[in-house]
Amino acid sequence: MVLSVSKRDAQRSDQGQPGVQLKSYELLELREFERATDEAVAVKAVLGEPLAGIGNRDEALVPLVIVGYDQLKIEQILKDERRGFGALRPIAVVGLDVAGLSADILHLADVFLPPRPGKQDLLGVAHSLAVLSTHIDRLPRAPRDVSLTLLQFLYTRGRDVEPHVAPESPIAYRFPLAENLLECDTLECCSLLQDMASRGLLDTRHIDRLFVCPDCSSYRVPVKELCPECGSSHLDAEESIHHFRCGFVGPESEFAGKDEPSCPKCFQELRHIGVEYNRPGRFAVCRQCNYWATEPDLAAWCADCNTHHAPADLAVVQIDNYALAQGGTDVARRGRWTPQPVDNDRRIEPTVGAPTPRKLSDNDYSRELAFKVVELAQQSGRPMTIYKAVLNSGQGDKALADAREVLRGILRDSDVVVNTGEAEMLILLPAHDVADVPSAAHLEAEAEKRGAIDLRVTVVDGGHSPAGKIKQA
Numbered sequence: 001m002v003l004s005v006s007k008r009d010a011q012r013s014d015q016g017q018p019g020v021q022l023k024s025y026e027l028l029e030l031r032e033f034e035r036a037t038d039e040a041v042a043v044k045a046v047l048g049e050p051l052a053g054i055g056n057r058d059e060a061l062v063p064l065v066i067v068g069y070d071q072l073k074i075e076q077i078l079k080d081e082r083r084g085f086g087a088l089r090p091i092a093v094v095g096l097d098v099a100g101l102s103a104d105i106l107h108l109a110d111v112f113l114p115p116r117p118g119k120q121d122l123l124g125v126a127h128s129l130a131v132l133s134t135h136i137d138r139l140p141r142a143p144r145d146v147s148l149t150l151l152q153f154l155y156t157r158g159r160d161v162e163p164h165v166a167p168e169s170p171i172a173y174r175f176p177l178a179e180n181l182l183e184c185d186t187l188e189c190c191s192l193l194q195d196m197a198s199r200g201l202l203d204t205r206h207i208d209r210l211f212v213c214p215d216c217s218s219y220r221v222p223v224k225e226l227c228p229e230c231g232s233s234h235l236d237a238e239e240s241i242h243h244f245r246c247g248f249v250g251p252e253s254e255f256a257g258k259d260e261p262s263c264p265k266c267f268q269e270l271r272h273i274g275v276e277y278n279r280p281g282r283f284a285v286c287r288q289c290n291y292w293a294t295e296p297d298l299a300a301w302c303a304d305c306n307t308h309h310a311p312a313d314l315a316v317v318q319i320d321n322y323a324l325a326q327g328g329t330d331v332a333r334r335g336r337w338t339p340q341p342v343d344n345d346r347r348i349e350p351t352v353g354a355p356t357p358r359k360l361s362d363n364d365y366s367r368e369l370a371f372k373v374v375e376l377a378q379q380s381g382r383p384m385t386i387y388k389a390v391l392n393s394g395q396g397d398k399a400l401a402d403a404r405e406v407l408r409g410i411l412r413d414s415d416v417v418v419n420t421g422e423a424e425m426l427i428l429l430p431a432h433d434v435a436d437v438p439s440a441a442h443l444e445a446e447a448e449k450r451g452a453i454d455l456r457v458t459v460v461d462g463g464h465s466p467a468g469k470i471k472q473a
C-alpha cells in the first residue's frame, strides 16, 4: 500500500505521466546491528542505484528515500531535513508501519511504505518523488525565507497546515509541519499562521475553540466548584427540601428526624411530599463551614501556575486548519513577496557550502507573470493568440517603454503586453474571432510607421484553438 499524502501527486498519477521518471535519488539506510535491510535491497532493485552523495546538486531536487525501522531516528532525520535549503525535498519513508506513525513523521514525510513493500508500491513511490521533484524545480525558491518555504511546501504538495491534538502542548494542539518549517514553538507558530491568514495567504477552517489561562496560556484549567462563603472546594451535592408551611428551604441532612424527617425551623414532621413539602433541587453543601448554596462559585484553576480565575476571564484560543489561499498560491509560484514579506527576521542564513539561491531579476518576475497569464488563459479555454515581440532597435528600459507605448496605441484594450526580457515582450491577444486579431506583420509595420521602432514579431501560439503549452525556454 502506498500512503501518499500529496493530493497533487494522486491527481497526476491518475492522469498518468509516463514521461516523469525518477532520475536520481539519495538512499539513507538505517541499519540495525550492521545488517542490511531487505527494504533497501528492494528499493535499489526498483529505483536503481542511489547517488553516492549529493555533490553540488540542488538538495531540494534530489529525492530522499529513508529506509529503517526506528521511528525516533527517522523522526529526527525528517526534522533536520525539513529545515533550510532542503526543506522542500521530496522524502519517502520505507519500513515503518503506517498505523503507528508519530504525528511528526506523518506531517513531515511525503510518502510512506510499510516493511517489505511490493514492486508496484515502490514504482508508485518513485513516480510520486519524480513528479514532486519536477514540480519543485519549476519554482523560484527562497530557502532562507521560512514563511515563503512553508507556502511553497503546501503548494507543491497540495497540503494544508493541520493541527494535531497534543496533550503536552500549552494549547493542546501542535502544528508539526509548520512548527518545523517555520522553526518556532507552537504559540509563535500559531500567531505567525494567523498573521499569514490575515494577509490573505492562508484560508482558515475552524477546528476548535479553547479557553486558556490568562496568565500563562495553559489549557489545563479545570473548572472547580467553590464555597461562596469560605472558598473551600470541599463541597458535596445534596437534595434540598422546601417546607411549605413555614417556607424553610434547606439541605435534606438538616431535616433529620426520629422516624420521619422534621423541619429544623418549625420542628414539624414532614410526611407527605407534594402536600407538606417538595424537593426543589440539589444544593452544594460546604463540608468546611456548613454553608449551603443553590449555586456554588465556579472558578477555573490553572494547574500550571496554580491560580484561580473567573471562567469569564479565561483567554480564548482559536485552533484552525490552514489551507493555501489564492494570495499564498501566487506568492508560492512567484517565489517572492508582494509587496511585503511576512516577517523579515525569520530568514535563516545559508549553511556553509550551500548553493546560493538563484537571484531573480525583475525580468524573471515579468516572465513568471506572463507565464501565469498564459496559463490562466489556457485554463479558461478561451481562444488566444500569443506573439513574441523582440526589439531590434536599441535596448534598455527606455527603448522597451517606447515600444510598449507604440504597441498600446495599436492594440485593443483587452490585449496584454508583458516584458519578458531586456528587449523582449509577450503580447497576449484574446479573441473569439481570429479575424479580430492584428497580424504579426501588421504590428511590425505599424511600429515602424508610428514610432520608427524596429520590432520583430513572431507567433508563439495562434488563434484558432485554446493556446498550446508555451515553452519556458
Ligand SMILES: [Zn+2]
Pocket (backbone or CB within 6 Å): 213, 214, 215, 216, 217, 218, 302, 303, 304, 305, 306, 307
Ligand atoms: Zn496559568
Ligand SMILES: [Zn+2]
Pocket (backbone or CB within 6 Å): 227, 228, 229, 230, 231, 232, 286, 287, 288, 289, 290, 291
Ligand atoms: Zn465553606
Ligand SMILES: [Zn+2]
Pocket (backbone or CB within 6 Å): 243, 245, 246, 247, 248, 263, 264, 265, 266, 267, 268
Ligand atoms: Zn418548617
